[in-house]
Amino acid sequence: MRMMKTIFGANSKLTRASDKELMLLVTKDNNHHAFRKLYERLSEKLYRFIYYIVLDESVAQEITHEAFLTLYDKRKMYRSDYQVSTWLWTIGRNKAYDYKKKKKEISIDDEILISLPNDDISTLQKLAQEASSETIKEALKLLPDSQRDAILLWMDDYNTKEMAEIMEKSEQAIKNLINRAKMKLKEVLEGRMESI
Template structure:
């Protein structure tokens, strides 16, 4: 996102803090789709992602005057949505969140028959990305799909920049291995 986009978002936040309903509608229009896509990959439910987007923009409405400008507005919005998603996921039962239980489940989508049927490289890449750990998948998502810089990702995740760099490095390495195993080279198509 360019500096002029962030300046526009800052002006919209100032207007929202003054209870300008048109400004929240414009900010929503500028960011809801990107936030929805991010949250959908995070929670894997369209209905839940939509609800989280709505809740996020309600919080933006309430907290617009408290924005401190330590990050881009878009990163602040994603952080709010991410925190809401994490809160929601923590409320789920232990069995749904238990890593040992999750890894014991058989992944039917990775059979040779399914892989053969899914020749589309984008589909195969998504399958490989979904095999990454949550931290690595989130790093890939923020870098490549949300187009965030390392500094912005550090703000969103509330971790040091070096932690983000390490996660991105290991995520790329693991993704490269998974893509190679799936028969996908680095070229396109």
């Protein structure tokens, strides 16, 4: 009975722990349960981000797993002043672009739908909410890689500082990329909506 309380008690502590606290458990104690909790929290968003770089579901899944393995392998290099997600997104982004450099032809999967944050009711978001998944994917494909990465991170509620760290750019460069991406997406989505 005592063993059951210990297991369940540890599990609820992990559920309440921040990403940083979980990573410190992984770093110091090789705590596999903490690492699994990090994976559960972050893998879906990382997968979606990587998917829009490689445009292939199975490759995005593979790169997502590789990014987590790299995170684990390099766990001793973790510094507690860094956000875990920022470090992980940087690893995933680099792996995705390495893959993209190696492979020129990319297949497109039609099953991913982007959801935009509901709190900002900009014209871009209204148009995106009315557009189909396919229209959004086509519009995102028209963006340069850096603009697409910035807008996807913005849509996942990353702040400018975190995006700058992930993309290895200045905060001002990130703001410019987001503004240009919004303008381009608005233009493309308005054009598509008018033709419907």
